[in-house]
Amino acid sequence: MxxxxxxxxxxxxxxxxxxxxxxxxxxxxxxxxxxxxDTISHTETTSRQSTNPEAIKWGFFSAALAIGASTIGAAIAVGLVGSSAMGAMSERPEMAGRALIFVGLAEGIAIYGLIVAIMILGKI
Amino acid sequence: MFRPAKMAKIDLQVPQDYIAKTTSIISSLKILHLMNIRKTRVGELDLESEADSNLLRKYSELKERLEKIFRVLDIKENNQLSETYPYQQDDVNPQKDFSVIEKTVQQLEGEIFSFIKAIESPEKAKAEKENLLRQLEIFSQIKIDLNLFCDCKFLYAASGFIPSDNIGRLELSLSNIYHLYIPSTTFSKRRLIFVFGSRKDKEKIEKALKSAYFEKIEIPHYDHAHDINFEILKGKIKKLEMENRLAGTRLEKLRNGVEKKLADLNRKVKQSLTLLEIGKSFDKVGDTYHISGWIPQKVTPTLKKKVLEVTDQQSIVSVSIPNGDRKYREKFTKIPTCFQNPAFFRPFEKLVSEYAIPSYHEVEPTVFFALSFLLMFGVMFGDIGHGFILFIGGLLTLKKSKKENIRDIGLIIMECGFMSTFFGFLYGSIFGFEHIIPPLWFNPMENISYFMKVTIVFGIIVISIGLILNIINSIMNSDYKTGIFGEFGIMGLIFYWGCIGLAIIYLATGKFQANFGYIFLILFLPLLIIFFKEPLFNLYTRIIHKRNLSVFPENIGIYLLESFIEVNDIVIGFLSNTVSFIRISAFALAHAGLFLAVFALANTLQDLKGGILWYWIIMILGNMGIIVIESVIVTIQTIRLEYYEFFGKFFKGGGEIYKPVKI
Amino acid sequence: MMLKAAFQYSYINAKIRSLKSMLLKRIDYENMSRISGYEGLVECLKRTSFALKWKNYQPSFDGLIQMYYEDLFSSYDKVIEMLSGNRKKLIQHLYQKYEMENLKVILRIISSEKSNKKLTGKSRYLLSLKKKTASFSAKDLLKAKNVDEIIYLLQGTWYGEPLKHSLYRFALEKETFPLEMALDLFYYKRLWQHISSLSYRERKIAQNLLGVQYDILNIFWIFRFKKMFYFSPEEILNYSLMHGKYLSANRRLKLAYSVDYNDMLNNLIGTPYKELLAYSDDPEICYRKLLSYKLSLARKNWQGFPFQIGTILDYLVFKEIEIRDLISLTEANRLSLSFDKVKDYFIYNHYAENSESTN
CATH class of the missing domain: 1.20.5 (Single alpha-helices involved in coiled-coils or other helix-helix interfaces)
Incomplete structure (x- = not known):
């Protein structure tokens, strides 16, 4: 065959x-x-920096704020970019790839907020 | 399983006497995918069949006439008719049956339309009489004696109706003429007005009034007899209404009489239309029809045998297998993609096709998609109880429904339910109670950072598989530029794994420290190669294939800027794509968190009167709510991860889906 | 507030801009004007975005013009589909202008005494409005026997009302002029109502652009009724449009009472129309000159804040003028006229003289 x-x-x-x-x-x-x-213990020592209750309280608050604010920004951005991408794609399908890249860029903003929150929570 | 089914091109030449039978046998077998007529050899010579397009048009006209009859008789075409008079497999020959069908339609039309006309005239007369009644009612309200105006000697007077919109224009046009204008009541968007002017200006005023669509009223003669007029009119209107109702019942009887004949005709016309539509893709040269299409190589003997059988061995069937012909490779003609996956993965083909149809020349990613989808769903939705409910739900949908689409969805739900039960055992969570069964792996709420690390590792694996598939695809299609030098090719893979190595070093030692050689070789060199992707590839073709190409592309400045931005995009892109997989852990934690909320609510309500009842109501409602919300969210997020992070690396699509001809 | 506008218009703006990118460029017009013969024209068209629309048209000049009109109507369809509410009604009303032209043709055919109801000339192409968005079916109307039946069939649409009110004049005068005039006047009044139903900012923009159309029509109707029909000033005023951008009621009064062409031009001092009309004596050329003024207005609107209704109206103006130019080019090609003789009939030419930019 x-x-x-x-x-x-x-x-x-x-x-x-x-x-x-x-x-x-x-x-x-x-x-x-x-x-x-070198053992894993290195990571432990570098993480816990303070057990100050004030810092812990504000740390939680700021982590939540970081995520909340970045998500709102990402929501607005993705909403605008997404609908524009749809509009452009419906007429010129060859722009679909480029258009979706812009959506991905907009969405990454939420991820940046998440990373900041994780870093904050890691240190308290 | 990893590649679409192998296709063979089949060319049939059928004499015209057998074409109707051949078309019906092809559509009943449901395996032939017809080629676009312009791409065949005969199509390129611009030969087309004319007699059939004539017939097609005549049948379309017949269909419109039948639809008009349905509208007039107020019959809903599809539902009622097809239920009372079910489908029968007829032997329809469009050409021969045409005159018979047309005669029947004409006869029916004559019957029905003459009947409709008989009903319509009383309706119109009734509308006219009602109009007259309303006008008389208006005049009876005006107490002025309109006859006075006819006898003026020095004034010109006019009274009548004018559309309300034109009043502004009328005033503007009469602004240079002495006039008096008195508006009165409004009646159906027209205003009754009185205009007075001097006799000298009579012509000008009349011209202006005429162009403003002023309709002078002829004053009816009033005497006490007008009261009688009202009563006579009202009586006539009542009689016309009764006639209308009688006509309605006669219509019912007529409709019941012709319904069966109509259903029969409708079905025949629809079948002939379908056959003729299929026949549009056929070519006619002299007395023979040429049919070209694609079928999977496995079923070639079946089609050959059936066609030769139906046409009494008088047709020619030629089969050819596509090889590395340039016109297939460079996609002038697309070979249709026929999925061949085991039954468990078949529902996922639809989800893959939503992104793009896999081309015939690339790896078919359904299996990878299915496995990663099920894993991610299980991780995000891990609960024994909920998984069991999904499993049962999917099973019921699968067994009970008749439509193909719903059965597919049922199968997906069943598989997702199975995976989530499996992960429920791993998490030790049954209906949200996490301490009844010990977890076989770990409990998500208690080991958050470990969970996140696990999901990131999963993300790394998925992205790496995507990159590897891209390399395989590129090398299969001899596209070495993307395969080796490109950002999602071998260089990209080296860079990605190098970054991961750096991250492992950081986690192991707590500092970013590495060999200089490591950083240069693994991190910097691939980026440099990706930066100079195009010149390097041109150099490669120059040396290996001995073709004279300029090494650098024309606008060097723009090329350097573009490459710089691309390299930045790749670095940030890899980081963002990997971190994006943390959302898996986020949603799994959200699942557990929703349970906490439901428990808290149920516990609070337990203290009220009849506490146990409230407790169980909240538990049941809460669980149902969680299943519905979470399954929708988890599906969407999984599909998003798959499409954007996984498919974005290698899936180009551009194929043509395999759609065999069927009635 | 800007964000709200951005949310409303993001999809619309992206789609309109990608639609605009598919319009013909100046170089395409130039190529088509210098080519001769049917084959050459087809080749030029195949290099533009019309290459995708080569479906079921007969290979002849008529087929081409049919294709242009279908393209125009599909553009309208796309724009209407993506809007909602008051804006949708406004654009639908703009689209119904073509339906109104169809209706006028149908009325002319029905009321004529000829036995064969055949369509000739421009009317053939216009009867191709899409079924989904059409308010009436042209085929059904053509089977009617008299105007009364047409009015009955047009129940439920706004076309019936002006026809009903002018029916008595049609019965008296036996011509279709009063019916057509009534339709026109009603159409433009309704259009102004739709514009006024928009929000304040958008209303200003729409009135700015569409008001020019009202002015152009007023000027030409006044001119035509004076010169060719010899109507009295009062009649002319009753056949004029009540709204517009520069032509107030006072100006219209003076125009209607003006004695000759120069008098008319004097009465137009203070509007940009005076210089434009002084360009030539031929009314057709003047009409195109005024349309090029409208095009330049639309172009000015096109730059700037993208999230308002101006983009939609501008695109529709571009498209209409493109189709007009294409039809002129095709006709010139069909009659084998040399470009220099007829270059004043092409709107893009007038526009290009005033600016350097390409389409």
């Missing part, structure tokens, strides 16, 4: 990817082994 023209390239493609993955797995294990002498 004749193989179709694409399957002849499937095998080398899969092989190359497997080789690449295994190379990097070994690299990572090598890297982490080289630094495994």
């Amino acid at each position: 004749k193989f179709s023209f694409v399957s002849s390239k499937l095998l080398p493609a899969v092989l190359i990817s497997l080789v690449t993955i295994s190379l990097f797995m070994t690299f990572l294990i090598f890297v982490s082994k080289a630094y495994s002498t």
